[in-house]
Amino acid sequence: MAFAAFGSSAAPVEQAPRRRSWVALVLLLPGLAYLALFFLTPFVSLILTSLQTPVEFGDVGQFQQAFKIENYAIVVEQYWPHFLRAFGYALAATFFALVISYPLAYFIGVKARRWPLIQALMLTLVIAPFFISFLLRTLAWKALMSDETPLVQALKALSIIPNDGHLTGTAFSVIFGLTYNFIPFMTLPLYTTLERLDTRYLEAGSDLYAGPATTFWKVTVPLSMPGIVSGTLLTFIPASGDYINASASFLGSAQTQMVGNVIETNFLGLLNYPAAAALSVILMAVILLVVGIYVRRSGTEDLL
């Protein structure tokens, strides 16, 4: 799995000498050209598009190049709640995914070491959701949370939700969906670091009269930091840009729209390309900033 490598912090010893670097260049060139053409250039297009202005007396969707920096102010003013929701929901989902995944990853990676077969089976089950369509599993939760289901009826009988209330279309269901969909992304990197955790450190902790809780916070958590960092990033980044869970046909409603939803609506529905581009640039900038600070502060810079 890719995530196995994603979780590793220290590269294995392979200090090959600096030999025949033209071979490396030849090997890299096709891939680099592809990335330049279809990854870097689109960013330039995105920035250029975000500064465009409508063609005078033109049709909807007709724009010309300009330097209209106000586009950014306009979208921030119009869509700041969507940004807040996107980062708030993503943060909540990352937190819940971490809390749910950590014990699971700990069990698979540390406790189940003695039984490789059970370990393999459990890992397969963790990635099993990847094998079923992302959209369909989200729709499955929508059906399970719909008003007629016994679960919702029971919650209403217990007055946990009001009689005319719904589970779907709320912040709860969107965060729930995001959490569910990204749990595997959290569990796998956690597993890869915990799997290599030397349990003698834990014994040392208890030998030094640390209680289980102290040992956990002072030994296990710091040692699994690389997994926590990659897991939280692999959850937070896609969750903040996601718009499936928050969309009204899935788990959300008009009140739960995230920034991804408005990028989609502006680009594909309203054909307001500059607004969609400006929103994308802001989203990307915020994420790069957050990721940069986070990775630096947690001291694991060698992610790839």
Added chain:
Amino acid sequence: MRTFSLGKWLLPVYSVLALVFLLVPIAYTFVFSFNDSTKSNVQWVGFTFDKWLNVCDAQGLCAAFGTSVLVGLIATVIATALGTLMAIALARYRFRARSAVSLLLFLPMATPEVVLGAGLAAQFLTAGVPKGYVTIIIAHALFCLSFVVVTVKARVASLDPALEEAGRDLYGSPAQVFWKITFPLLLPGIIAAALLSFALSFDDFIITRFNNGPVETFPIWIYTAAARGVPAEANVIASAVFLLALVIVIVAQTTSAARRKRLAKLQ
């Protein structure tokens, strides 16, 4: 051994419950593929094999499925070819721009799909490229590329250089050493990368949505159908794909376990 333990049973029981939670939507999708529903597939009506036998009755579904397979295959070939070469270069050679290349490969994974999708769509719009099969494949190969590099790189790094040295000592030409020694040893990693890449492409919705034009992939078909209710035939396809993927993973794990056993015996 006194490690951190929340009681003897708490952790295993919790883990099983967490896994059950992960499997709930899969079970739901599978069960409702047998639902004798007419249009929308929310209420349980009755048990039937009809949807499995007549999957293609849902209009456009099988064509969309075929498109997804085709797109996935081509994008996987492109991403795996480009990515494997890059992985070998990164794991085997030291050069000045190495960390810059690594960063460039990491960035697509750190970019939200909606930004990747909108960026490519903006570029195609500016360049006047009409959206269709080609634009979907370009987009899919792009986001698969980084995952291929990460997967294959791990395999190259774990490769014992002594094996290749032995090949050179036995007067193997560089090409012979590569095709007879390096490539076969890398093959499991390359296959894993290709499978991952196909799975990512097959299930992608967000980037596809920005670049598909009139072409419908399986996820796009579901999204369009979701507004009025997804018919049970979609569950049939998803369940069949799920079972197939499960078989592939189990086969892969048992063969790698068998190989490890064989190697252990040799040593």
